[in-house]
Amino acid sequence: AQRVTQPEKLLSVFKGAPVELKCNYSYSGSPELFWYVQYSRQRLQLLLRHISRESIKGFTADLNKGETSFHLKKPFAQEEDSAMYYCALHLGGSGNTPLVFGKGTRLSVIA
Amino acid sequence: EAQVTQNPRYLITVTGKKLTVTCSQNMNHEYMSWYRQDPGLGLRQIYYSMNVEVTDKGDVPEGYKVSRKEKRNFPLILESPSPNQTSLYFCASSLTGRDTDTQYFGPGTRLTVL
Numbered sequence: 001a002q003r004v005t006q007p008e009k010l011l012s013v014f015k016g017a018p019v020e021l022k023c024n025y026s027y028s029g030s031p032e033l034f035w036y037v038q039y040s041r042q043r044l045q046l047l048l049r050h051i052s053r054e055s056i057k058g059f060t061a062d063l064n065k066g067e068t069s070f071h072l073k074k075p076f077a078q079e080e081d082s083a084m085y086y087c088a089l090h091l092g093g094s095g096n097t098p099l100v101f102g103k104g105t106r107l108s109v110i111a
Numbered sequence: 112e113a114q115v116t117q118n119p120r121y122l123i124t125v126t127g128k129k130l131t132v133t134c135s136q137n138m139n140h141e142y143m144s145w146y147r148q149d150p151g152l153g154l155r156q157i158y159y160s161m162n163v164e165v166t167d168k169g170d171v172p173e174g175y176k177v178s179r180k181e182k183r184n185f186p187l188i189l190e191s192p193s194p195n196q197t198s199l200y201f202c203a204s205s206l207t208g209r210d211t212d213t214q215y216f217g218p219g220t221r222l223t224v225l
């Protein structure tokens with residue numbers, strides 16, 4: 001079965017420290033992976049997707065098919081990065097398939 | 112302005128009293144979806160719809176119904192709510208539902224069933 005695992009429920013780091021939010025997936029096909037973020041009292045929004053290979057708000061994520069991972073990284077955490085982060089897997093194919101979400105990791109950046 | 116709107120934003124109700132949470136998008140999206148978010152469980156999909164009159168079950172459809180009579184609206188119906196349906200609900204839409212499409216989420220509806 002397709003699965004997304006975020007092993008950390010809560011990650012606390014000091015401001016300026018590097019951040020890595022882990023995400024592992026299980027899927028035998030060609031996956032599309034995303035990171036979504038939800039700031040306090042705001043709606044869920046897309047942070048980045050692996051196919052665009054972009055850096056958003058200083059965050060990057062590289063798809064490692066060998067390790068089936070899509071970890072989210074930022075070299076220097078900021079207080080405004082404190083939020084709930086969800087890794088999501090969209091199964092490949094021409095038809096619709098839903099997004100499969102991980103359970104989320106709450107990032108807390110301490111001043 | 113492109114929007115996904117949900118109503119109500121907050122609702123407290125009692126067990127067994129039918130309720131409907133509305134969702135509307137103004138982007139002419141074909142694909143719409145409902146999720147619930149629970150602590151420690153993250154986001155789980157309830158139902159989704161590829162287009163008008165086309166709906167399908169997600170991961171946790173029990174106790175819910177949906178309808179898609181118009182492209183812009185995708186209401187979530189709880190015929191007989193129970194306390195385990197207390198949750199934060201999100202509606203989302205995307206252009207076609209393909210993996211290259213961005214999903215746009217509504218602001219959420221916090222439901223409490225007593």
